[in-house]
Amino acid sequence: MATSSHTLSSRLLTGWxxxxxxxxxxxxxxxxxxxxxxxxxxxxxxxxxxxxxNFLKRMxxxxxxxxxxxxxxxxxEPTASSVLEKTSSGQAKAEIYEMRSLSPPxxxxxxxxxxxxxxxxxxxxxIEGSVEVGKETQDEKQWKEMKLHLDDLPGILARLSKIKLTxxxxxxxxxxxxxxxxxxxxxxxxxTLVGTGLASCAANSINQFFEVPFDSNMxxxxxxxxxxxxxxxxxxxxxxxxxxxxxxxxxxxxxxPLTGALGAFxxxxxxxxxxxxxxxxxANTWVGxxxxxxxxxxxxxxxxxxxxxxxxxxxxxxxxxxFPHFNALSWGLREDYARGGYCMMSVTHPALCRRVALRHCxxxxxxxxxxxxxxxxxxxxxxxSLPINLYISYLGFRFxxxxxxxxxxxxxxxxxxxxxxxxxxxLTCKRPQGGKGDQGEPxx
Amino acid sequence: xxxxxxxxxxxFPQLCRAFAGRRCQLAAERRDAAxxxxxxxxPPKTSCHDWIGPPDKYSNLRPVQFHIPEDESxxxxxxRELRQETQEWNQQFWANQNLTFSKEKEEFIHSRLKxxxxxxxxxxxxxxxxxxxxxxxxxxxxxxxxFQKHMYYNRDxxxxxxAITFFTGRVVLERVWRRLRPKxxxxxx
Numbered sequence: 001m002a003t004s005s006h007t008l009s010s011r012l013l014t015g016w017x018x019x020x021x022x023x024x025x026x027x028x029x030x031x032x033x034x035x036x037x038x039x040x041x042x043x044x045x046x047x048x049x050x051x052x053x054n055f056l057k058r059m060x061x062x063x064x065x066x067x068x069x070x071x072x073x074x075x076x077e078p079t080a081s082s083v084l085e086k087t088s089s090g091q092a093k094a095e096i097y098e099m100r101s102l103s104p105p106x107x108x109x110x111x112x113x114x115x116x117x118x119x120x121x122x123x124x125x126x127i128e129g130s131v132e133v134g135k136e137t138q139d140e141k142q143w144k145e146m147k148l149h150l151d152d153l154p155g156i157l158a159r160l161s162k163i164k165l166t167x168x169x170x171x172x173x174x175x176x177x178x179x180x181x182x183x184x185x186x187x188x189x190x191x192t193l194v195g196t197g198l199a200s201c202a203a204n205s206i207n208q209f210f211e212v213p214f215d216s217n218m219x220x221x222x223x224x225x226x227x228x229x230x231x232x233x234x235x236x237x238x239x240x241x242x243x244x245x246x247x248x249x250x251x252x253x254x255x256x257p258l259t260g261a262l263g264a265f266x267x268x269x270x271x272x273x274x275x276x277x278x279x280x281x282x283a284n285t286w287v288g289x290x291x292x293x294x295x296x297x298x299x300x301x302x303x304x305x306x307x308x309x310x311x312x313x314x315x316x317x318x319x320x321x322x323f324p325h326f327n328a329l330s331w332g333l334r335e336d337y338a339r340g341g342y343c344m345m346s347v348t349h350p351a352l353c354r355r356v357a358l359r360h361c362x363x364x365x366x367x368x369x370x371x372x373x374x375x376x377x378x379x380x381x382x383x384x385s386l387p388i389n390l391y392i393s394y395l396g397f398r399f400x401x402x403x404x405x406x407x408x409x410x411x412x413x414x415x416x417x418x419x420x421x422x423x424x425x426x427l428t429c430k431r432p433q434g435g436k437g438d439q440g441e442p443x444x
Numbered sequence: 445x446x447x448x449x450x451x452x453x454x455x456f457p458q459l460c461r462a463f464a465g466r467r468c469q470l471a472a473e474r475r476d477a478a479x480x481x482x483x484x485x486x487p488p489k490t491s492c493h494d495w496i497g498p499p500d501k502y503s504n505l506r507p508v509q510f511h512i513p514e515d516e517s518x519x520x521x522x523x524r525e526l527r528q529e530t531q532e533w534n535q536q537f538w539a540n541q542n543l544t545f546s547k548e549k550e551e552f553i554h555s556r557l558k559x560x561x562x563x564x565x566x567x568x569x570x571x572x573x574x575x576x577x578x579x580x581x582x583x584x585x586x587x588x589x590x591f592q593k594h595m596y597y598n599r600d601x602x603x604x605x606x607a608i609t610f611f612t613g614r615v616v617l618e619r620v621w622r623r624l625r626p627k628x629x630x631x632x633x
Contacts, residue, residue: 143496145491145494217504217505217538227506228496233605234609234612276602280595280598331576338586341541341587341597347580348588
């Protein structure tokens with residue numbers, strides 16, 4: 001009973017986190033095209049439904065789990081934001097197209113006072129002049145004052161901290177906490193989530209601080225706050241410091257020093273190892289996979305105070321999951337990566353990229369089998385997780401053999417629902433307290 | 445203190461207006477000196493902030509028009525010049541990078557199509573393209589050829605970014621100190 005209330009409360013809290021993200025996501029999505037939305041809402045209803053669809057797609061709410069209070073799928077670092085930001089860039093494109101269609105009517109109204117003076121000139125030069133003025137006026141409209149508006153701030157900070165990715169990282173941490181043995185300690189749980197969330201915000205901000213010119217050149221990242229000049233680099237660094245210091249402090253003193261050390265180490269690994277390494281060597285993917293594996297281990301250490309086999313198993317599952325997820329995603333972005341100077345497996349070693357993705361899909365089957373051996377779950381877990389693990393392995397195999405955009409997309413989208421489902425199954429099959437008790441019954 | 449506040453309220457916009465003209469002139473001089481497409485944008489005279497424009501079509505970077513305040517200190521001037529210079533350096537690098545990439549990509553596609561004995565256009569009249577595996581050879585080659593150049597760029601970019609951030613911090617502290625100083629003088633006299 002204690003364990004069932006433990007998972008229920010952790011699920012509710014995960015759902016609460018998801019709800020906050022949903023709210024912030026709406027604000028982030030609406031704050032820049034706000035003015036245009038008022039104008040175009042009546043004009044072009046199609047755009048609203050397009051935006052709506054993208055918003056829903058971005059949240060990845062599964063049909064299966066409507067009944068539960070969980071909303072957000074856990075998705076660890078490093079590149080889960082890629083698809084999420086892709087759709088936001090599509091939204092910005094729609095904004096630009098709408099703006100261009102509006103400019104001609106405004107032009108004609110501004111030029112009326114000048115028409116009397118131009119009447120005697122040659123018609124061709126008038127047309128040429130008006131086209132140039134038109135282009136300039138259009139160009140001028142796109143210039144923005146670099147002034148921080150306070151009401152834009154929540155949206156800006158949400159994008160700077162990659163709030164959706166942070167929420168998914170926090171979800172994996174909460175899963176790690178929930179899967180750890182021992183009684184559920186609510187204050188400790190909340191402090192862990194807050195500390196991990198702050199640490200993730202800090203790491204993401206520093207990452208964006210380092211990558212401004214590269215982000216400008218890639219479609220999925222060109223609408224970030226630093227690229228758009230909405231904030232200064234100093235602001236980003238200050239924000240990161242204001243998140244990192246309290247975050248690590250909360251983890252180190254509020255939870256335990258081991259969790260604090262892991263949090264600080266993860267920030268360092270992401271900002272100082274993974275980010276520069278992206279442009280130096282393909283080893284960055286392996287480092288990034290470790291970055292994604294650490295949050296659930298932090299959840300585990302927060303609950304138990306030590307790193308034992310169960311923590312490494314959870315870390316291992318997240319680590320292995322990163323490869324099919326990221327390798328499949330990066331397959332479609334090869335041109336952007338090559339032009340930007342990023343060293344990714346999909347660009348320089350395409351065969352290795354596919355091989356590694358398949359290898360780690362199969363590793364997930366092995367790790368799921370190891371879970372009951374390490375007393376993390378009951379034996380039901382490898383059995384019920386086998387279908388989804390085999391399915392992702394099958395898609396991994398298809399990607400390995402076909403090596404085309406279609407198979408990479410299928411594998412990527414499968415990875416999006418595979419991980420939360422796997423963690424959910426782990427939670428339901430968690431080994432009940434009191435040693436190696438029931439072998440076959442998943443908890444309600 | 446209230447008198448000082450009132451004075452700044454009236455005086456400051458006038459200063460901005462007066463020096464917006466100077467800034468436009470400077471911008472025009474810079475425009476004539478700098479090669480490549482530069483926007484003719486002139487910020488409004490009442491503005492006291494920098495202005496950022498749409499992404500450049502070659503480099504995809506957004507140009508910034510820097511505001512020059514009347515009471516610009518040497519440190520502020522140094523920061524502004526560093527930012528301006530970094531902007532031009534970045535613009536040049538990325539415009540060159542993107543143009544080179546497009547050009548080499550076209551050449552690669554042409555040479556491969558020629559080697560296969562295919563024309564540049566398909567039967568339907570559309571541009572012929574290579575498949576992903578073939579393009580991977582080009583991407584790999586492009587990255588390895590430019591590896592050293594990218595490394596130097598990374599190193600320089602990181603240095604400049606840190607320098608700009610550091611100087612911005614110093615400028616902010618200097619401004620805070622300047623605002624506190626007249627108050628101290630008034631309170632002591």
